[in-house]
Amino acid sequence: MKGRVVITGLGVCAPNGVGLSNFSHSLSFGISGIRFHQQLADLGFGCQIAGKPEITDLQMDTYFSPLERKGLNSSGLVYGVMAGTDAWGDAGFKPMGKDHPDWDSGIIFGTGILGTDKFRESIYLIDNKKTRRLGSTSVMQTMASGISAYLGGKLGLGNQITTNSSACATGTEAIILGMERIRSGKAKVMLVGSCSDSGPYIWGGFDAMRILPTQYNNDPMRASRPMSATAAGFVPGSGAGALVLESLEHAMARGATIYAEVLGGAVNSGGQRGNGSMTAPNSEAVQRCIKEALSDAKVIYKEVDVINGHLTATSKDAEEIKNWSEALGRSGKDFPYINATKALIGHCLAASGSVEAVASILQFKEGKVFGNNNCSDLHPEILKIVDESKIPLKTISYNSNIIAKASFGFGDVNACVIFKAYKPN
């Protein structure tokens, strides 16, 4: 039992569902969270659609005090606090009382950049020589570690409290870092996850790179097309996902409900060598990362029965499938089931790994493999590798045992984590 790490809580704030039950429902029925955004059109963006969680005023009041809401203008922080506190509550934990922290529990909650809207507000004030009008919260809303700091204070946790950042691999990396900290015995419980702001100041740079789809502004729900022959670029998204990781001993001692086990994981980089670059993954590194994760998890390649891919809906999808196939030595009907959550939520950037990990894990609980949207026209290069029956277009009933989740990010960085259905024995 020693060294085993399990998942006892989940939380999510996704474009197609805020809260676990809404998110799970949307994934089961293929409900998209991609919408047209007038603000992007007004600013002359090529891609005027995006995935953005819809937060009500009532929800804001539930998660934030009137003082916390005052001047709050950091969407990633909002999403992260909602997902993080939900996961903590879902695990059956409560915030600590006012005098002492919980020394055995920590947080690794990643992000790419935080509070861009708040930062914009601050820049305007500073440039107008009104720096003293910034107020006291501009730092905490815009520092990358604002999210882990905010959650740490709300919950009263006294172990490591930090924020990791590895572009689109951030969320998956956070899970691996949390698992390692518990394995090493330095913490008993780790709240892990990631968040990403929404809005033009986050998405603009990608629009400028011309890697977002521009022809679906009138048909947003069909825009994100992972694995499709007509994939036209990734749809920008935002949100947050959170998981409570816990040592098996600790979880069992308190009789916690266990979603799944984190069996192992690996992170690496292709060093921007070979076919890797700042923006594209080195295939050899991707394959090594997958193999190292399985080796760390002590899982043999044929045991993987579901993959939740990175699959962003660019021309790189076929290459990713090829990497999975070569790493696992499996193809055709022998290939695991594979799905791409981004078809319904877009690419949530730093939040993608954690939101998609929550989607992956919900499949254990629901006894399902969530369906793939917008890829009835599968890419011919993908069909050469994988039998189409392994890419379900509708959600199917299936009790998976081993699910592999990978994320790849700018900087040629990779992360792969292996989840296993939890069976008490």
Added chain:
Amino acid sequence: MTNQSHYEILKEIVKIYLPEDVSVSDITEESNFTSELNINSANLVDIILDVEDAFGITLENQDMDQMKTVKDALRIVEQKLVE
């Protein structure tokens, strides 16, 4: 003598910054913002900005340094309004 309406405006401003264990009825003219009302010192900066907005005045650093109690704040506001 304290201007009663200014006092009410100030109380309304301070209310949101009070920690859970301090209530609005605990505020008196003699209350010290940090030591008695337990207001986080970082939030004093925000109270100053709210006071500036509410009364249409600008407070200097030395004014802020002098603003220890509710009474201090009211005195400084009256001064600024006269200026």
